Amino acid sequence: MNDEVRMKKLLKQAVRPVDVRAEPARDLWPAVLRRIDQDTGTDASVQSGWLWLDGALLAGLVVLGVSFPTTIPLLLYYL
Amino acid sequence: MKIHPYLRAYVAGIFMPTLVLPLILTGYITLRFVIGVQVPIERFVIFPMAVVPFLFGLWNMVYLATHDHTHLPLGVHGAILPFFGAPIGALVASCLGVLQIRGDGILWFQVLHIPYALLVCAFLAALAGYYLVWKYIVGFLNRVLGIA
Numbered sequence: 001m002n003d004e005v006r007m008k009k010l011l012k013q014a015v016r017p018v019d020v021r022a023e024p025a026r027d028l029w030p031a032v033l034r035r036i037d038q039d040t041g042t043d044a045s046v047q048s049g050w051l052w053l054d055g056a057l058l059a060g061l062v063v064l065g066v067s068f069p070t071t072i073p074l075l076l077y078y079l
Numbered sequence: 080m081k082i083h084p085y086l087r088a089y090v091a092g093i094f095m096p097t098l099v100l101p102l103i104l105t106g107y108i109t110l111r112f113v114i115g116v117q118v119p120i121e122r123f124v125i126f127p128m129a130v131v132p133f134l135f136g137l138w139n140m141v142y143l144a145t146h147d148h149t150h151l152p153l154g155v156h157g158a159i160l161p162f163f164g165a166p167i168g169a170l171v172a173s174c175l176g177v178l179q180i181r182g183d184g185i186l187w188f189q190v191l192h193i194p195y196a197l198l199v200c201a202f203l204a205a206l207a208g209y210y211l212v213w214k215y216i217v218g219f220l221n222r223v224l225g226i227a
Contacts, residue, residue: 054214057207064204070191071201076103077127077187078161078168078205079096079212 084226085140091220092139093132095212100127116190123177123188126168134164139217143226153221157213161205 065072104124110116142156149156172178172187179186184194193201221227 054211057211061204061207061211064200068197068200070187070193071197071204073191074187074193074201075205075208076099076106077123077172078131078164079099079103079127079208 084143087224088139088143088221088226089136091217091224091226092136094220095216096127096132096135100132103127119177119188122175123172125175126171130167130171131164134160134167135217139221139226152214153218153227154210154214157217158206158210160213161202161209165202165205 065075104120107120107124111120138157138160142151142153145151146156169178173180177188179189181192184192185198186192218227
């Protein structure tokens, strides 16, 4: 029993007490938000690139249809 | 939703041509019976009415079956379809007398002359159109029906 008390005392000396109300040295939430923004920003730029390509394709189709109306029935035949 | 995935893929595939066909028919019927342009509707309508929806549905089933191996985006998968559909459509049209192949181009519906150079542009336009239709419309339906 005496050893047990001595062991508790030694452990308390060796291990730093943990404060349950302890907070990080700085606010971490802005870093989390920055990380989320970075990820979604990459996806958005990729999607934006695809949207530009798709828009260009659509514009090309419209230009072809206006320039050469004879192709319109041909294209509709396959749709 | 795991039951009958191929049936759902077929339904999602045929949606677009089935939706567009009445609009095209309305346009051609108006051209023929209202404006008086002599176009043999009854002969050429077989391909867009019967073959195109079937090809779309079948191609979407192929997408479902092969996507795990190929990992092709749906738009690109759809843009491959004209390589099969165009020769079939041309063959059907040629057999029905809707398409005549000439030295300087092709004659559609006995009135529309399309030079070969323009035919290449039309084919590229078909690739672009199919890419957009498959990416946005068929892709949306696949998501709605729980396939994608």
